[in-house]
Amino acid sequence: MEPSSSLPTEQRAPRRSFLAAAGSIVIGGLITLTPLFAGLAFFMDPLLRRRAPFKGGDAEGFLAVTNLSDLPEDGTPLRFVLRADKVDAWNEFKDQSIGTVYLRKLPGNQIVAFNDTCPHLGCKVDYQEASKTFLCPCHASAFQLDGEPMNKIPPRRLDTLESKTDPDGKVWIKYQDFQCGVEKKGAV
Amino acid sequence: MRRGKEGGCLMNALLNWLDHRTGYRTLMHEALNEPIPGGAKWKYVWGSTLTFVFAVQVITGFFLWSAYSPSTLTAWESVYYIQNVMSYGWLVRGIHHFAAQAMMILLGLHFMQVIIAGAYRAPREVNFWLGLVLMQIVLGLSLTGYLLPWDQKGYYATKVATNIVGVTPMIGPQLQQIAQGGTSYGHHTLTRFFALHAGVFPALLVGFLALHIFVFRRHGITVSKSDETKPVGTFWPDQVLMDAVACLGVLATILFFTVWKGAELTGPADSSEAYSAARPEWYFLFLFRFLKIEEVDKLGLAFGALYVPGAIMGVIALMPFIGHWKLGHRFNIAFTFALLAGATFLTAIALKEDAADKNYQAAVKAAEFEGHRAAELAKEFGIPPTGALSLLKEDARIQGPKLFARHCSSCHRYNGHNGLDQVRMKEVEENGHKVKVEEPATAADLGEFGSRKWITNVLTNYNSTFEPLKHAGEKGEKFLDGEMAGWVKENAETLKKSENVGSMQSLVEFLVSQGGRKEMQPFDPVLVAAGKEIFKTGKLASGSFTTNCSDCHALKPADGSESLGEGAGPGYPTLTGYASQQWLTEFVKNPAHDSFYGSERNLMPAFESKLSDKELKHLIDWMVGEYFQSK
Numbered sequence: 001m002e003p004s005s006s007l008p009t010e011q012r013a014p015r016r017s018f019l020a021a022a023g024s025i026v027i028g029g030l031i032t033l034t035p036l037f038a039g040l041a042f043f044m045d046p047l048l049r050r051r052a053p054f055k056g057g058d059a060e061g062f063l064a065v066t067n068l069s070d071l072p073e074d075g076t077p078l079r080f081v082l083r084a085d086k087v088d089a090w091n092e093f094k095d096q097s098i099g100t101v102y103l104r105k106l107p108g109n110q111i112v113a114f115n116d117t118c119p120h121l122g123c124k125v126d127y128q129e130a131s132k133t134f135l136c137p138c139h140a141s142a143f144q145l146d147g148e149p150m151n152k153i154p155p156r157r158l159d160t161l162e163s164k165t166d167p168d169g170k171v172w173i174k175y176q177d178f179q180c181g182v183e184k185k186g187a188v
Numbered sequence: 189m190r191r192g193k194e195g196g197c198l199m200n201a202l203l204n205w206l207d208h209r210t211g212y213r214t215l216m217h218e219a220l221n222e223p224i225p226g227g228a229k230w231k232y233v234w235g236s237t238l239t240f241v242f243a244v245q246v247i248t249g250f251f252l253w254s255a256y257s258p259s260t261l262t263a264w265e266s267v268y269y270i271q272n273v274m275s276y277g278w279l280v281r282g283i284h285h286f287a288a289q290a291m292m293i294l295l296g297l298h299f300m301q302v303i304i305a306g307a308y309r310a311p312r313e314v315n316f317w318l319g320l321v322l323m324q325i326v327l328g329l330s331l332t333g334y335l336l337p338w339d340q341k342g343y344y345a346t347k348v349a350t351n352i353v354g355v356t357p358m359i360g361p362q363l364q365q366i367a368q369g370g371t372s373y374g375h376h377t378l379t380r381f382f383a384l385h386a387g388v389f390p391a392l393l394v395g396f397l398a399l400h401i402f403v404f405r406r407h408g409i410t411v412s413k414s415d416e417t418k419p420v421g422t423f424w425p426d427q428v429l430m431d432a433v434a435c436l437g438v439l440a441t442i443l444f445f446t447v448w449k450g451a452e453l454t455g456p457a458d459s460s461e462a463y464s465a466a467r468p469e470w471y472f473l474f475l476f477r478f479l480k481i482e483e484v485d486k487l488g489l490a491f492g493a494l495y496v497p498g499a500i501m502g503v504i505a506l507m508p509f510i511g512h513w514k515l516g517h518r519f520n521i522a523f524t525f526a527l528l529a530g531a532t533f534l535t536a537i538a539l540k541e542d543a544a545d546k547n548y549q550a551a552v553k554a555a556e557f558e559g560h561r562a563a564e565l566a567k568e569f570g571i572p573p574t575g576a577l578s579l580l581k582e583d584a585r586i587q588g589p590k591l592f593a594r595h596c597s598s599c600h601r602y603n604g605h606n607g608l609d610q611v612r613m614k615e616v617e618e619n620g621h622k623v624k625v626e627e628p629a630t631a632a633d634l635g636e637f638g639s640r641k642w643i644t645n646v647l648t649n650y651n652s653t654f655e656p657l658k659h660a661g662e663k664g665e666k667f668l669d670g671e672m673a674g675w676v677k678e679n680a681e682t683l684k685k686s687e688n689v690g691s692m693q694s695l696v697e698f699l700v701s702q703g704g705r706k707e708m709q710p711f712d713p714v715l716v717a718a719g720k721e722i723f724k725t726g727k728l729a730s731g732s733f734t735t736n737c738s739d740c741h742a743l744k745p746a747d748g749s750e751s752l753g754e755g756a757g758p759g760y761p762t763l764t765g766y767a768s769q770q771w772l773t774e775f776v777k778n779p780a781h782d783s784f785y786g787s788e789r790n791l792m793p794a795f796e797s798k799l800s801d802k803e804l805k806h807l808i809d810w811m812v813g814e815y816f817q818s819k
Contacts, residue, residue: 021425027432031439035244035283039251041276048275055570085570090262090269092570 053177054098056084062172068165071105075145077127077134078103079116082175099175101161102127102134104145113161113173114147120154122180134158155183220424222405226415228426231305234298235404236431237438239397241291244439245329246390248284253386256336258378261575263338264456265566268576271453272563282446288330290442292471295326296528303507303524306517307410313508315403318396320505325393332385334469338378340555343457344466346381347373348476352493373459455558456577465551467542474534500527550609561586564818585817588810591803595795596634599660603635629656630664631792637811638703638767643696648683650676663791670789671740678734687730694718695737702746703767707813720745724752737763742783759786773808 041048057063065080072078079102086096102114102125114134118125123138133150134143142150147158162174179186207213224232255274257266270277299319302308308316335346354364369376421427468476475497478484484492503510503523510516542548558580565579572578580586592600592607606612614627632654636642645653650673657664667673683692698719701711723743726733737743738753743763745752755762762783765771774781776799780790795804809815 017425020429024425024428024432027436028428031240031432031435032243034439034443035247035280038276038279038283039247042251042274042280043254045255045274045277049273087570090265090273090566090571090576091573093573 052087054084054086054096054175055092057174058172060174062162062164062174065101065103065171065173068105068109068111068169068171071103071111071171073105075104075106076129077114077145079127082173084175099177100124101173101175103163103171103173109165111163111165111171112146113163115159115161115176115178117159117177117180118154119156119159119178119180119185125158155181156185159185218405220422220428222408222423224409224421224423224427225411226418227421228423228430230430230434231301232409232427233431233434234294234301237434238291238294238298239401240431240435241287241294241438242393242397244287244442245284245291248280248287249386249390251280252284256382258336258382259375260338260373260378260457261573263336263378264453264562265571265576267337267339267453268563268566268571271451272567278450279446282451283442285451286442286445286449288333289469289471290438291326292330294438295323299323300524300528302410303520305410305412306511308508308520309511309517310508312403312407312410315400315407316508317505318400318403320501322393322396322400325389325396329385329389329393330469330471332381332389335381336378336385337453338457339452339454339559340457340461340463341452341454341465341467343373343459344463345468348466348468352489355488355490356494357490373457452556453559453563454555455562455580456575458577458580463551463555465548465555467538470535473538474531477534477538547610547613550605554608558586565816568816568818584806584809584815587803587806588815591799591807592810595799595807599629599631599656599792601629601633601635601656604633628659630660631656634811638700638705638772639708640696640700642767643699644692647676647692647695648680650680657791660791663789667789667791675733675735682728682731682733685730688728691718691722691728691730695722698723699763699766702743702763702765703771703812704746704765705768705812705814720752755783758782759789761785767812769808769812769814772811773804776804776808 063082063084065082070078079100081097082099082101083095084098086093086098100116102116104112104114106112116124116134118136118138118141120136120139120141123136125134125136125141125143127133128135132145134145134147136142136154139153140151141154143154143158144150147160149157159176159178161176164172166172176187179188252270255266255270255277257263267281270281272278302316302319331346331349334342336342350364350367353367354360356363365371367377367380368374369380467473475493478496479489479492481492484496507520507523510520513519561583562576562580565583566576569579589602589607592602593610596602597606597612601612612627613624615622616625617623633656636645642653651668654668654673657667660667682688694715696719697712697715698717700708701716701719722728723737726736736753740756740760741753741763742755742760743752743766746765759782761775762771775784777796778794779785779792780787780794784790785792799807
């Protein structure tokens with residue numbers, strides 16, 4: 001092959017040329033990927049950092065909801081709003097609704113607490129007085145009073161929450177949200 | 189070409205397929221095999237570094253965008269959150285912040301290289317002008333970006349810029365209001381600036397950069413006469429390597445500053461609070477100083493801020509034509525260097541003046557402290573829906589010193605300054621010249637008020653503690669010659685005796701414990717009890733007082749026990765709860781009250797009607813250390 005004037009460097013010093021090419025690619029990659037990786041790491045913030053969605057409650061994170069005596073004796077579920085200081089990124093909103101729960105009182109002053117979020121896809125279930133069931137308005141998930149599913153739509157039973165009753169008869173709930181759409185109940 | 193491996197064949201087939209559809213090989217060839225007469229050179233790297241830094245800004249800018257919230261109640265807050273809370277936020281914001289500054293420097297270097305090489309001359313005039321347009325867009329990006337954190341620094345610097353827009357002849361006010369989204373700064377200033385910064389300007393920059401590079405490739409690189417005859421090199425790989433190494437250097441510098449200094453965030457913007465550290469970013473400092481030159485100032489803002497920069501840009505734009513004349517190229521180079529020298533000179537003066545200005549330095553420190561304090565409070569308490577500014581407005585640590593400077597520092601000092609680390613100055617005539625001298629205090633320095641040191645000083649060095657009162661006229665002199673002053677003269681020697689070290693300590697401990705101030709705790713109960721006896725009986729380890737404390741001063745001990753004295757009447761200050769929050773509040777409200785100095789002896793104005801309850805609380809809380817302190 002005749003030395004071509006358009007490719008003089010390559011012809012004269014192929015090794016030097018290879019080193020230059022390799023160096024360009026390595027350094028070029030490094031300088032582009034540095035800001036990109038920094039940015040991607042920043043974007044992954046929700047996975048890298050756990051954030052409490054609210055502040056408040058007692059040492060174990062229980063929130064006072066109502067009095068035992070305010071719950072119907074026949075076990076009819078009642079919906080309650082939980083209030084705490086809501087944390088949203090940099091903001092802290094004092095005394096806000098952070099979620100709603102259904103409470104039932106069973107014989108022996110046993111408390112059953114349901115997170116009223118449907119485990120299917122996250123709409124709020126409603127208690128139907130006539131049929132004594134919980135019904136989801138979105139995709140017709142239905143649950144019995146004890147939270148067991150009545151059709152195949154929801155992947156699991158209604159999510160129960162930890163509760164406790166103090167000596168003054170106050171009912172406390174540990175509020176949590178759970179991953180929707182999966183069989184296993186897991187806190188998010 | 190024959191390939192030994194099946195994979196190579198497949199890869200080749202795939203690339204052939206792609207090339208057939210896109211023609212990428214020709215494109216790559218065009219892009220990489222640009223001929224460079226004389227070969228690769230370091231001086232050709234500046235354009236590439238600029239393009240690289242712009243790419244860095246696009247990348248980091250996108251990620252910052254994903255966390256930034258443009259409104260007056262959320263801009264500072266979201267930037268605080270990016271910088272201080274989110275993972276790697278400091279890194280991404282730091283890169284963006286320092287890359288913006290690197291861009292200004294590289295812009296200068298690229299411009300100089302173009303002028304020196306004569307790359308603006310025919311047939312490259314249009315590309316030169318495209319470059320000037322790009323320069324304006326970069327300036328626009330830097331200006332709009334500076335406001336977005338909505339901190340004091342960016343807020344006041346940008347205000348100057350929009351007010352300059354407002355003095356444009358004919359359409360100034362309209363232009364300013366369009367830019368601001370109203371007659372004053374607010375939500376819409378941020379939404380507009382953000383739309384320009386993240387949307388319009390980057391899009392324009394991409395468009396003009398593409399044109400710039402396209403036209404550049406059409407005419408090729410400008411090389412010196414001697415290189416024209418040398419063998420031709422190509423862009424790939426030698427020049428690319430040099431460009432890459434230069435970009436690496438730029439990135440390393442940016443990262444160095446990010447780690448070393450970090451992007452600054454001063455306190456949240458506050459239109460009600462003067463910001464005496466207001467300065468533009470360093471690369472505009474020359475313009476700031478230029479406008480301050482008396483002769484320039486006399487000719488009006490429009491002259492200095494619009495006509496002169498406009499004329500300079502005009503000369504620069506005409507450089508391709510000027511370059512046609514004999515000596516024209518030399519003129520252009522001389523003009524560029526003169527500009528550079530002038531800007532450097534003005535920048536140096538501005539920096540020198542600021543370095544010598546103690547009050548400016550104090551204002552800078554205060555602004556930094558406010559940013560730090562706001563972040564600290566936000567971290568501890570979260571930010572209320574009314575924004576981070578309300579955290580500072582409710583914080584005694586921030587408001588106390590400001591109130592002290594405004595209401596107290598005309599007479600008192602706080603550790604020698606006015607509460608805000610500034611020295612109070614006044615103008616006096618000296619040999620027919622007006623000179624600024626430090627204004628003497630006329631009342632005690634309250635930096636140590638209520639501490640053990642303060643009490644010790646009052647008991648043993650009364651007249652030096654209250655020395656400034658000698659400037660306070662007749663009443664002040666009377667104060668320094670009053671009964672307490674006399675008592676100290678009679679008893680200081682006894683108190684200072686080496687046998688009485690314990691007695692002295694006890695009395696001080698007893699008095700300081702009366703205020704119960706958190707920052708003075710813990711109190712030694714043994715000393716307090718011994719001090720109480722001394723207060724009552726005047727008996728020291730060696731000797732005793734000429735007059736007992738309790739003979740003149742009323743004091744109902746903090747431990748709830750029986751009163752130690754009823755006081756000698758109006759003008760003998762009560763020491764019940766001495767120097768506590770409550771004692772000090774009552775005192776400041778009305779020092780002429782009978783249980784303090786009494787109307788006969790008092791010199792201090794009553795602040796009951798001068799300060800609101802909230803202001804009074806902030807002032808006193810700060811003085812007694814009642815505010816959130818991080819560990």
